[in-house]
Amino acid sequence: PNKDSTVVIVLGASGDLAFKKTYPALFGLFKNGFVPPHVQIIGYARSHIELDDFRKRVSSRIKTNNDEEKKLLDEFLKKCTYVSGQYDKPEGFQKLNAAAEEVEKKYQGQKHRVFYMALPPSVFIPASEGLRQNAYSKNGSNRLVVEKPFGKDLESSKELAAALAAHWQEDEIYRIDHYLGKEMVKNLMILRFANVFLGAAWDRFHIHNVQITFKEPIGTEGRGGYFDEFGIIRDIMQNHLLQILTIVAMEKPVTLDAEDVRNEKVKVLRAIAPLTVDDVLLGQYTGSKDGKEPGYLDDPGVPKDSVTPTFAAAVFYINNERWDGVPFILKCGKALNEHKTEVRIQFQDVAGNIYPGVERNELVIRVQPKEAVYLKLNNKQPGLSSNAVMSELDLSYSKRYSDVKIPDAYESLILDVLKGDKANFVRDDELDAAWKIFTPLLHKIEREKVKPEPYEFGARGPASLNSWVEGHGYARTKGY
Numbered sequence: 009p010n011k012d013s014t015v016v017i018v019l020g021a022s023g024d025l026a027f028k029k030t031y032p033a034l035f036g037l038f039k040n041g042f043v044p045p046h047v048q049i050i051g052y053a054r055s056h057i058e059l060d061d062f063r064k065r066v067s068s069r070i071k072t073n074n075d076e077e078k079k080l081l082d083e084f085l086k087k088c089t090y091v092s093g094q095y096d097k098p099e100g101f102q103k104l105n106a107a108a109e110e111v112e113k114k115y116q117g118q119k120h121r122v123f124y125m126a127l128p129p130s131v132f133i134p135a136s137e138g139l140r141q142n143a144y145s146k147n148g149s150n151r152l153v154v155e156k157p158f159g160k161d162l163e164s165s166k167e168l169a170a171a172l173a174a175h176w177q178e179d180e181i182y183r184i185d186h187y188l189g190k191e192m193v194k195n196l197m198i199l200r201f202a203n204v205f206l207g208a209a210w211d212r213f214h215i216h217n218v219q220i221t222f223k224e225p226i227g228t229e230g231r232g233g234y235f236d237e238f239g240i241i242r243d244i245m246q247n248h249l250l251q252i253l254t255i256v257a258m259e260k261p262v263t264l265d266a267e268d269v270r271n272e273k274v275k276v277l278r279a280i281a282p283l284t285v286d287d288v289l290l291g292q293y294t295g296s297k298d299g300k301e302p303g304y305l306d307d308p309g310v311p312k313d314s315v316t317p318t319f320a321a322a323v324f325y326i327n328n329e330r331w332d333g334v335p336f337i338l339k340c341g342k343a344l345n346e347h348k349t350e351v352r353i354q355f356q357d358v359a360g361n362i363y364p365g366v367e368r369n370e371l372v373i374r375v376q377p378k379e380a381v382y383l384k385l386n387n388k389q390p391g392l393s394s395n396a397v398m399s400e401l402d403l404s405y406s407k408r409y410s411d412v413k414i415p416d417a418y419e420s421l422i423l424d425v426l427k428g429d430k431a432n433f434v435r436d437d438e439l440d441a442a443w444k445i446f447t448p449l450l451h452k453i454e455r456e457k458v459k460p461e462p463y464e465f466g467a468r469g470p471a472s473l474n475s476w477v478e479g480h481g482y483a484r485t486k487g488y
């Protein structure tokens with residue numbers, strides 16, 4: 009029988025991230041049998057909460073679909089306990105350590121501890137130090153899970169990295185970018201490296217441009233204070249979209265081993281020059297036309313004269329043999345017309361074309377919602393015409409994989425942590441390279457208070473977006 013034990017410690021257990029994401033993801037794994045048998049999940053936060061109340065709060069955020077799931081939830085809750093304590097004093101962490109040892113002493117096998125920091129950045133450093141000094145397992149494995157913001161620019165990110173590195177080994181640190189846990193982002197490498205015809209066409213000779221888009225139909229909604237300090241470039245582009253870019257552009261790793269994968273990703277980032285103001289289009293939303301939706305500046309947490317962008321588009325060039333001259337256009341925004349994240353690979357024009365109606369091929373990977381991969385290809389218009397017409401080979405997951413429930417990104421990533429697989433986590437040098445691309449631009453925008461172009465809540469983006477994107481080489485195809 010398995011004699012190993014696992015203790016998952018959720019720091020910030022009474023906060024929104026923990027209730028909204030961490031616990032439901034842990035339950036999702038538990039329900040499907042992916043949690044190791046001898047596991048205990050210990051919540052830790054400052055407030056005193058009775059165990060029963062804590063369990064009620066955990067379960068109130070978890071949806072169950074039938075009686076069997078309700079039973080499983082009860083079993084899951086029995087594995088959840090709670091310890092209260094401070095983030096900047098040793099006593100609480102010592103209590104945590106004792107609680108973990110209590111579990112571990114029952115089993116003779118390997119001992120694993122996972123420290124999941126669902127914490128605001130202000131207590132990040134003291135908590136990571138306190139844990140290392142008081143709750144670190146001396147005779148087992150220790151994994152520290154952290155999440156953005158990883159600083160605000162290269163310098164502050166390096167400071168944070170140094171503070172973590174003073175106590176933790178790099179191979180113990182799991183930096184989450186939850187986009188790396190999304191099903192369709194995980195699909196990108198397989199699409200590229202397990203399909204001969206795609207692999208063969210994946211270069212500047214065949215691909216004209218790449219667009220990676222994130223759109224959200226909601227505004228800052230109460231997060232104005234946080235958001236105004238960071239802005240859309242730090243909130244979405246520097247991490248989520250840039251990570252997708254690296255996977256689209258990387259060379260094939262030698263193996264799927266985490267270091268091999270991340271070695272290739274970091275090379276892509278290092279081949280991108282820092283952005284300048286000429287490479288970006290910035291926007292900020294105003295109230296909707298009908299007056300129902302507030303503008304960004306109406307958010308109580310946002311200063312009335314804020315120039316923080318809530319929309320950004322930027323063009324990147326990768327200076328290597330595969331991608332020289334191919335624009336990678338990244339776009340992201342809040343308060344837009346729809347909820348959508350997608351990767352759109354637009355191929356080159358057909359050379360020496362002889363057919364009317366031919367347009368550029370596109371391969372679209374729709375990350376969310378409604379996961380899909382579709383290929384736009386020129387087909388003979390059915391009937392008596394011999395013109396070409398743009399059609400789709402459509403792999404919509406709701407049809408093709410209707411019986412599969414796509415896991416939440418956090419489920420997939422926490423499973424990786426439990427397995428000790430770091431391929432889908434951000435390495436320190438990757439983070440540095442990412443900040444190098446954005447830091448000069450961010451500093452300039454802030455220093456010079458570069459004015460974003462206004463767009464109405466619910467619009468596709470600033471009015472100049474279409475011409476900006478076309479100016480960078482994208483040819484609008486039918487059905488776009």
Ligand code: BG6
Pocket residue numbers: 186224243244
């Ligand atoms: C977070 C951002 O990282 O990602 C949020 O801070 C954003 O502003 C969120 O809403 C989007 O994630 P998802 O998984 O809902 O697309």
